[in-house]
Amino acid sequence: KAGVTQTPRYLIKTRGQQVTLSCSPISGHRSVSWYQQTPGQGLQFLFEYFSETQRNKGNFPGRFSGRQFSNSRSEMNVSTLELGDSALYLCASSEQSYEQYFGPGTRLTVT
Amino acid sequence: ELKVEQNPLFLSMQEGKNYTIYCNYSTTSDRLYWYRQDPGKSLESLFVLLSNGAVKQEGRLMASLDTKARLSTLHITAAVHDLSATYFCAVEVRGGATNKLIFGTGTLLAVQP
Numbered sequence: 001k002a003g004v005t006q007t008p009r010y011l012i013k014t015r016g017q018q019v020t021l022s023c024s025p026i027s028g029h030r031s032v033s034w035y036q037q038t039p040g041q042g043l044q045f046l047f048e049y050f051s052e053t054q055r056n057k058g059n060f061p062g063r064f065s066g067r068q069f070s071n072s073r074s075e076m077n078v079s080t081l082e083l084g085d086s087a088l089y090l091c092a093s094s095e096q097s098y099e100q101y102f103g104p105g106t107r108l109t110v111t
Numbered sequence: 112e113l114k115v116e117q118n119p120l121f122l123s124m125q126e127g128k129n130y131t132i133y134c135n136y137s138t139t140s141d142r143l144y145w146y147r148q149d150p151g152k153s154l155e156s157l158f159v160l161l162s163n164g165a166v167k168q169e170g171r172l173m174a175s176l177d178t179k180a181r182l183s184t185l186h187i188t189a190a191v192h193d194l195s196a197t198y199f200c201a202v203e204v205r206g207g208a209t210n211k212l213i214f215g216t217g218t219l220l221a222v223q224p
Contacts, residue, residue: 033211043199043214055209090153092212099144100212102154 002027004093004103012109018079021106025072025093031055032074033100034066037088046089049074050096078108086110113138115202117215125223127189132218134183134200142203143183144212145174147196154199157185190222 005024013019025032033056034046045058049068066076072093078085086109092100114137124130134143142161146154158167160176160183167174171194173186183200197219201212 035212035214042216043201043212045211045213048209048211050209056206056211058211099156099159101156102146105153107151 004091004101006089006091006103006106008106009104010107010109012111013081014111015081015083017081018077019081019108020075020077021089021091021108023074023076023091023093023103025074025091026101029093029095029101030072031094031096031100032068032072033092033094034074034076035090035092036060037090037105038084038086043090046076081110083110113140113202113204113213115200115213115215117200117218119218120216121219121221123221123223124187124190126191129189130187132185132187132198132200132220134185134215136181136183136202136213139178139181140202140204141178143176144201144203145172145183145185146199146201148199148217149196157198187220190220192222192224195220195222 007022031050033048037043047066048056052068063079068074088105090105091103094100116135118133145157148154158174163178165176171188176183197217199217200215203210
């Protein structure tokens with residue numbers, strides 16, 4: 001099976017802009033989770049989607065949102081970007097609540 | 112909120128030496144993961160530990176889990192330079208049908224020749 005894919009792999013945005021990141025899970029996986037990795041805060045859970053519904057959300061401001069489509073692909077959106085949003089954003093997919101498999105990540109730089 | 116503490120944060124060791132990375136967590140969990148991350152890369156799954164007393168080994172790495180002590184260890188035997196990377200433990204938190212991972216701070220391992 002093909003692994004988790006994320007697009008784009010690298011992104012540079014300016015403060016105040018918004019950005020959309022995409023994640024395609026492993027075929028058959030209906031759960032998609034998003035994580036943010038920064039040098040200061042480490043790896044933090046953003047949210048989880050299952051069958052187009054957000055099942056769990058981490059402690060992030062409302063500027064961070066996401067959605068999942070009927071084919072299980074997921075997008076996350078960050079509005080009004082801040083410098084502190086610069087991070088590696090990782091997507092992970094799983095079958096129900098089993099082991100999560102991580103994608104290659106999207107490196108977002110906010111200038 | 113579940114807290115996951117790893118130590119040490121940084122480990123410099125010589126090739127051929129043994130060492131252990133520790134992962135302590137604050138509340139009950141039945142599943143613990145170890146990941147490896149190379150610079151600029153994503154997370155590579157190393158071990159999934161599902162029950163108390165679980166021990167898994169792959170090459171020079173061995174992981175164990177003590178759910179009663181809320182402690183997992185990653186033991187490195189006869190380190191080689193290729194093991195240089197950052198290692199994370201992650202504890203799974205379940206709530207109903209959903210689960211999320213709470214990660215430790217990571218241990219940066221540098222194996223010197």
